[in-house]
Amino acid sequence: MTSRETHDEIVLASDPVDLELAKVPTATGPPSPPKDSDPFLVAFDQPYDAENPQDWPAGRKWMVTDVLSATGFNRIMVSTIMAPALTTIAQEFNMNSTESAMSLSIYLLATAFGPLFIGPLSEIYGRQVILHTSNVWFLIWNIVCGFAPNKGVLIAARFLAGFGASAIYALAGGVLGDIWRPEQRGRSLGVYLLIPLLAAAVGPIIGGFMAARTTWRWMFWSTSIFQAAMIFVAFFSFDESFGALILRRRAQRLRKETGDNRYYTLSERQDGNRSTIAVLSRTLSRPVRLLIFHPIIQISALQSGFGYGLLYIVLSTFSELWTKQYGQSVEISGLHYIACSLGEVAASQIGGTLMDYLYKRQSARSPTPESRIPLLFPSMIISWIGLVLYGWTAEYRVHWFVVDVGVFVMLFGMQLAGMPMTAYVIDAYPEHTTSAMAAQQFVRSLLAFLFPLFAPSMYQALGYGWSNCIIALGSITIAVPLPLFIWKYGAKLRAKASSTY
Template sequence: MTAQGNMNKSSVGTEAIDPRSNSSRDEEVDLYLVTWNGKDDPEHPYNWSSLRKWTITILLSNGGLVTLMSGAMLAPALQSISADLHTGEEETQIFLSIFVLAFAFGPMILSPLAEVFGRRPVWILSSCFYILWNTVAGFSRTPGLMIASRVLSGIGASAEFAISNPVLSDCWIPSQRGLSFAISTFIPLLGPAIGPIIGGAVSQSIGWRWTFWILSIYDSLLVVIALFVFSETYEIIILNRRAAKLRKSTGNPYHTQWHEASEKLGDRLSHSLTRPIRLLLTQPVLQVVAIFLAYNFGILYLVLSTFATLWIDRYGQTETQSGLNYIALVIGYTIAAQVGSRMMDKLWAYLEAKAGNNTAPEYRVPLMIPGAILIPVGLFIYGWTAEKHMHWIVPDIGIAILGCGIINNTQSLQAYVMDAYHDYVASASAASQFLRSIAGFAFPIFAPAMYNNLGYGWGNSLLALTFVVIGWPAPFLLWRYGARLRAMGSKQQ
């Protein structure tokens, strides 16, 4: 358990590698360095059984379902909540979008904690925190308590963004990442469709407060299951525990390549908690990814914040009927997740073979091109068909195309970050998602005014044209200059 088979440590600006691979070193062998016992070490998550890996993946996918349902489930019930809490349109809209704002700040804390204490305890405790405050939201009698409980429950729910992708990176090798994305994203992507449907039906029948309590009950069930099936997946934590066990049994200063035997928990925490913001400030490639993700997410939440209102006000549908239109969005999500994820693996294998078995994070970029085209197309179709009050199915086709493009881009960018920052995927993912969550909160605030002044046609055309200016150069920038941008970044991890 010492220096047999030192693991290569992926660093910023390097190619994606298998962390179990051996590296030859000229320096003297460190007898107390704890590493993996070769590529077939059964304790490495890559070598776990498929059943074990899929069980954890699907569990976390259901946690993602709760998060996305919590963000969308409230939309059809906003008018009922407004009437009960005596709030205006803009303040009521904040009840929906403030939840997304928490996604910006939650992962900036939870991701570093997951790198110090492990994925498992952070996910379980964050889920419990969500359950507590989401339940409180259902008891809210004042706007202040509703906003506070939505912020706090959003921080707990943001564990989905802090933990899920890192766990995929922990368990699945890069050539299987597309398949793992296809399965792991399918369940959460049902949230934007199931959430409003359940939210509309529940609000109309037993009251909007149960839209919160139902999710709390479901997430409580997931936490109980996690206690039995969610094993720790982070290789650094697994090896650190192995080293600690050896230190205790032998009295010798066993350590890992990441942490010395004498390193204190406080020092690790202080360094880790600042890692996401340091990465965002020092890594040019993460800044490019963050800006692109921000506009993607901002557009999506701007459109979704007024989606239910469109059907209720302009098409005269009930809350329950309006929720059914979200099925179109999830169809677009699902097509992109399933087709795009499989194409991701095929493109990776093709480009790897073409480059003589060399790999690079840029192999994820080509899949962004269809997404960059679909987003403005979907916005144009949705906006102008809604403006002209065409049959409901035509705006739904537009929203499905938009959703397809959003997921295509998001998956590609997430995989890019996972490959470029292997050892600190959690912190790098949090850094890349920070701006997108702020955009997801801010964009819906001006949605009612934009659509009131410009209408759905010109309003969505403005969004589409802006996306063309920002979004179309992004894939070419990352493909051509991605490696150079990563090399420029200061390697402060």
């Protein structure tokens, strides 16, 4: 056992503060009815239950988190790996500029719609079966991309692969919410994000070298080999973490062993006598209802979606900046993506620690989900500074190192702002985290799909300096009032919106 695991075992098993936190309701939702008040209510034992994912040993929690992280790495890498090879692919398949851009960005379009179905299904059938199914689905269609005989097959297979890959966007928040307590949210998010954030840089770097030295098809064949290995690892190490499903299985076992059908769980009572079709209909429509009726989801989705769109503007135009403005080769241009990932990785590690520190400082005052919001404001200022620095240094072709510093600062601020917003959604929707994350991801992926479509024309017409200034101005008009609104009215909105779950 590593020192990290040993430390967490001690904290989780023997720290009286953690044991007390396990006994009382957190800010993430209403307390469950006392188990003693109804002998037939099947709930987790307090203060400790070995089957409760939040009471799992730390090593088991980190195993599940690491599997999610590695899965996210491959799926995000596939979204960007073909960027340096777009010119080569377009020539082979006789694609125009729109079709070429579509072959890259349609993957993101799929990640907008996939979570709307995948997230809710995980609240019925559990996280485990959905992860395994999506892994196999993604593998099949990623292999098809590698053997695509024409542009139509490539674009269609990219969409279907993205649909399977999108499961990670809904599942990650749900699983982390299943197994980690609110005071551990920052660190768990930081560890989960560490590997996937590297994918944004690794993808274009690998893609650049493959595009120059071998066939572009190896981009898909190599990631498919990695995905097959991940399926094998996940099958033996990813345990079911959805508490409601674990309790339903316990209730079914009790009813079978005792012959007494009065045993029930809270989720079964909420479903009542609804038919399977009615339950599926209500569950599958939940992300859409959250997006339509919940201002919290609308605001958080727009806030994070704008940042996600900016990220993909950078990812989709960065290689072209170095090849056209600075005259560098495709392989060397891909190395600059390291600055993007380093900024995000640094923010994820600093931000995770900072989030937990600020949360624990407020423990005596019963922190609410809204206590995550203040960290957004300094983060946004940092991202604006980086955005403007990147734009004007690129405009005047300042030394490449200064441009990379600007991108590093920009991505650092964006990631630092994104983490507390993700934690806020997890805290605010503990019972339906995957549906809430799916609703948020729909807007994020849609903006990430749309923003790169106009970015090249904007940079060509206005230049990098003024274009980034306009983007920063637009970001200010969105990023300042929306978090302030949530900070002030979030608690009231959460109390009023529960009926639309």
